[in-house]
Amino acid sequence: MEWFLVFVSVGVIWLASLCKILHVSFYPYGRTSFLSNDAAGSSQKRNVLLVIAHPDDESMFFSPTINQLTLAGHNVHILCMSTGNADGVGDVRKQELYRASAILKVPLQKVTVVDHPDFQDGFGKIWNSSTLSKIVEKKILDHAIEIIITFDDYGVSGHCNHRDVHRGVRKFMLDTSLQEVEAWELVSTNIIRKYSGPVDIWLSFLGAQNSHYEPIHCLLNVNPLRSYAAMSEHLSQWVWFRKLFVSFSSYTYVNTLRKIMV
Ligand SMILES: *[C@@H]1O[C@H](CO)[C@@H](O)[C@H](O)[C@H]1NC(C)=O
Numbered sequence: 021m022e023w024f025l026v027f028v029s030v031g032v033i034w035l036a037s038l039c040k041i042l043h044v045s046f047y048p049y050g051r052t053s054f055l056s057n058d059a060a061g062s063s064q065k066r067n068v069l070l071v072i073a074h075p076d077d078e079s080m081f082f083s084p085t086i087n088q089l090t091l092a093g094h095n096v097h098i099l100c101m102s103t104g105n106a107d108g109v110g111d112v113r114k115q116e117l118y119r120a121s122a123i124l125k126v127p128l129q130k131v132t133v134v135d136h137p138d139f140q141d142g143f144g145k146i147w148n149s150s151t152l153s154k155i156v157e158k159k160i161l162d163h164a165i166e167i168i169i170t171f172d173d174y175g176v177s178g179h180c181n182h183r184d185v186h187r188g189v190r191k192f193m194l195d196t197s198l199q200e201v202e203a204w205e206l207v208s209t210n211i212i213r214k215y216s217g218p219v220d221i222w223l224s225f226l227g228a229q230n231s232h233y234e235p236i237h238c239l240l241n242v243n244p245l246r247s248y249a250a251m252s253e254h255l256s257q258w259v260w261f262r263k264l265f266v267s268f269s270s271y272t273y274v275n276t277l278r279k280i281m282v
Contacts, residue, residue: 028123037218044240054237054277055094055167067163071156071170071189073181074104075133076254077118080266081176081206083124083247084275085169085223088239090125097130099159101152106141109256110127120253123246134160139271143180152188153195160192160201168193168276172205176214176271185192193282207236220270228276235279247272 037140055066068089072078078086078098089096098121103110114133121131134155139147157166172267175182186205193203207227213220221240228238241247251266266272 023224030242033219034217037221037273039222041240048197054088055076055092055238060100065093065095065164066167067097067158068169069097069099069163069165070102071099071185072236073101073171073175073179073185075113076104076120076145076251076257078117078124078126078201079120079247079250080262080269081086081171081253082169082275084239084241084271084273085206085277086124086126086248087241087243088163091242092265095130095163096126097159097163097224098104098126098132099156100131101136101147101155101188102181103133103135104141104197105135107256110135110141112256113254113258114255116194116254123250123253124235139181141181147181147184147188149184149188149191152185153192156189157196160196160198164201166200168201168203170203170205172208172278174208176206176208178208190280190282193280197258201249204237204277205280206271207278209270209276213270214268216270218267218270218273222275223281224270230282237277239275239277241273241275244272 069087072082077100086096100117102228104113117127117133118131122128136151138151156168158174168189171186172184173183174185175186189203193201209220213223224238228236248266251262
C-alpha cells in the first residue's frame with residue numbers, strides 16, 4: 021500500500037513538472053534573463069560558442085540552453101573537439117552531429133568538428149589544455165564570439181574528455197586578453213537529480229535563486245520534443261539505454277549555467 025502511494029506521488033510530481041515545462045514551452049518569451057540583463061529584455065543578438073567533447077553532447081546535455089538561445093535569436097556556434105571515434109565510427113558521428121544541430125537550428129556552417137591526433141575520443145589520453153585553448157581562441161576570433169558555454173569541472177558524467185574540455189576553456193579564459201569574452205559552465209548535478217527527469221526543474225530553480233555569490237542561470241527547455249528529435253539523429257548512438265537516458269535525464273529538461281570566474 022505504501023509503495024503504491026509512493027509510486028502515485030512520484031507519478032503526480034513527474035506529471036506536474038512536465039506540465040510546467042510544457043507551459044513554459046507555450047509561453048517562452050521573456051522567461052530567461054540569460055544574455056538579456058536589462059529589465060526591458062535587451063534584444064541584442066550575441067555570438068555564442070558551445071564547446072563540447074563528442075557528437076551528441078549538444079543534444080544529450082545542452083539542448084535546453086541551445087533551444088533558448090536560438091529562440092531568442094542569438095547566433096549559436098558549436099565546436100566539437102572530437103569526432104567521437106572510440107568505436108571507429110567517427111565519420112558517421114560527425115554527419116549525425118550536423119543533422120542534429122540542424123534540428124536544433126544551428127546550421128552546418130556554424131558547426132566545427134575537430135579531428136586532431138591529440139584529441140581522440142576515449143579514456144586513454146589527457147587532452148592538452150594549451151592546444152585546446154588555442155583552438156578555442158581561433159574560433160573566438162574568427163566569429164567574434166562573446167559568450168562561451170561548456171562543461172564544468174566534473175563534466176556531467178565525469179568523462180575525462182568532458183573535464184579536459186572544461187580545463188581547456190578555463191585555460192583560454194586565464195590567458196586571453198579579450199576582456200569582453202565571458203564563459204559559462206553547465207553545472208553537474210548529483211546522480212539522483214541527474215535521473216529525476218523534469219522533476220529536477222524545481223531543485224534547479226531553488227539552486228539558482230539561493231545562489232547569492234556567483235552569477236547563475238536556470239534555463240528550462242522550451243522545446244523538449246525538438247531535443248528528442250535531435251538526439252534521434254545520432255542513429256549510431258540511439259540504442260535503448262540512451263532513449264531511456266534522454267527521457268529520464270534532467271539535462272533534457274533544464275540546464276543550470278554558472279559563470280566561470282577566473
Ligand atoms: C601541451 O602542448 C604544449 C605545446 O602546444 C607543450 O608545450 C606542453 O608541454 C604540452 N603539455 C602537456 C602536459 O603535454
